[in-house]
Amino acid sequence: MTAPVARIVDLGPDDDLFPAWCQVWAAAQHDDRPDDPPRPAREHVALGRELVAPGGSRDGLHRAAVADGAVVGALRVLLPLKDNTSVAYLDVAVHPGHRRRGLGTALLADGRAHAGECDRTLLIAEVDEASPASPGRAFAERHGWTCDLVETRRDLVLPVDGQRLAALEAEAARTGGSYEIVTWRDRTPDPLLEDRALLERRMTTDAPHGDLPVEEEEWDGDRIREYERSHVARGRAVLSAGAVTGDGRLVAFTDLQVPLEQPERAHQGGTLVLREHRGHRLGARVKAAVLRDLAVRFPEVRRISTYNSDSNTPMVAVNEALGFRPAGHLSAWSLRI
Ligand SMILES: CC(C)(COP(=O)(O)OP(=O)(O)OC[C@H]1O[C@@H](n2cnc3c(N)ncnc32)[C@H](O)[C@@H]1OP(=O)(O)O)[C@@H](O)C(=O)NCCC(=O)NCCS
Structure with a gap:
């Protein structure tokens, strides 16, 4: 490895070099997955502004590796402030034309x-593994990181097969129990807000996390609102469906995120059914409901991507029944320092 001839500089979301920082990410994402449109720069800018705004649930920074005046590598560090306060989340990307020269190593250091x-004292990073020969995996192994979790990405091509969806809904209705399925966009209805916060808190422990050493996250209504504002600022619409009991408690939810600049590619957010309410096919019912809502509001969406641990058999079964098919992996890595 030759010594990197780049300097590493701090960047804010409104700095002149920030668009070039975003382009490094776009080039790295394009290299990993040429069929996916890279994340729009607006998403990075919004996250950067969120980090510098006071009172948020996380802190962090952006740095760039600059060589001959051009940004060739990108680093982002995210520091949770309300929970997991021993953790730092690191993202490193090097432009494909400047790899294997030690820049990734310098940014990581x-x-x-x-x-x-x-x-x-704990670093965590994710690696998108579109194929088994991902550079991120080799890089993480080379630096002594441990792979704690591997999730399979599955893609669903839209429009969803109507017969599949109807069959899933009919089967779910037979075991359904007395729940009302409701949908909303971008903002959780006020009466459901505290329950939504509990579901988000459970999401961080109930969804399989492999060996990833993370603790339950602290969520309340204010943090849900912060999260919702953050999606709007990033230019995403969030469609949600939930299951509500007869006495008005939200006990299951699912979120779908649609990037408004590239609505053809949507992403599955979280899905959770509270333990006490499992066994009523609520996971399938909320997912079917949000897909129906999506078809009405955003008929231009062509594909949805979702990520699940293979050990999450109930969720994987629902996704396979809907027609989601494997499309690579996402791995999570950690290092104690
Ligand atoms: C992973 C990534 C950051 C590496 O950047 P880089 O500047 O090429 O990394 P370095 O030159 O510092 O590589 C250090 C060592 O990692 C290993 N490595 C890096 N890329 C590799 C590859 N494609 N194949 C095999 N080993 C690799 C090698 O051991 C390398 O040392 P060597 O070149 O002397 O053999 C870059 O490929 C990238 O941006 N990938 C997409 C984003 C990503 O996966 N980030 C990592 C998670 S945060």
Whole structure:
């Protein structure tokens, strides 16, 4: 490995070099998955502004590796403030034309040093593994990180097969229990807000996390509102469906995110049914409901991607029944410092 001839500089979301920072991410994403449109720059800018705004649930920074005036590598460090306060989330990307020259290593070392200065003792990073020969996996292994979780990505091509959806709904209705299925866009209805926060909290422990050493996240109504505002600022519509009991408690939810600049590619957000309400096919019912809502509001969506641990057999079974098919992996890695 030759020594990197780049300097690493701090960047804010409104700095002149920030669009080039976003382009490095776009080039790296395109290299991994040429069929996916890279994340729009607006998403990075909105997250950057969120980090510098006071009172949020996370802190963080962006740094760029700059060589001959051009941004060739990108680092983002995210520091949770309300829970998991020993953790730093690191993202490193190097432009495909500048790899294997030590830039990734230099950015990683920089992020690690910053995390240490902020008293963080656990680093976590994700690697998109479109194919088994992913550079991110080799890089993480080379730096002594441990792979704690592998999720399979599944894609659903839309429009969803009407017969499949109707069969799933009919089967779910037979075991259904007395729940009302409701849908909303972007903003959880006020009467459901505290229950939605409980579901989000459970999401961080009930969904399989492999060996990833993370603790339950602290969620309340204010944090749900912060999360919702953050999606709007990033230019995403969020369609949700929930199951509500006779006495008005929200006990299951699912979220779908649609990037408004690229609505042809949507992403599945979280889906959770509270333990006490499992066995009534609520997971299938909320997913079917949100797909129906999506078809009405955003008929231009062509594909939805979702990520599940293989051990999450109930969720994988629902997704397979809907027609989702494997499309690579996403792995989560950690390193204690
Ligand atoms: C992973 C990534 C950041 C590496 O950047 P880089 O500048 O090429 O990394 P380095 O030059 O510092 O590589 C350090 C070592 O990692 C290993 N490595 C990196 N890329 C590799 C590849 N494609 N195949 C095999 N080993 C690889 C090698 O051991 C390498 O040392 P060597 O070149 O002396 O053999 C870059 O490929 C990338 O941006 N990938 C997409 C985003 C990503 O997966 N990020 C990692 C998770 S945060």
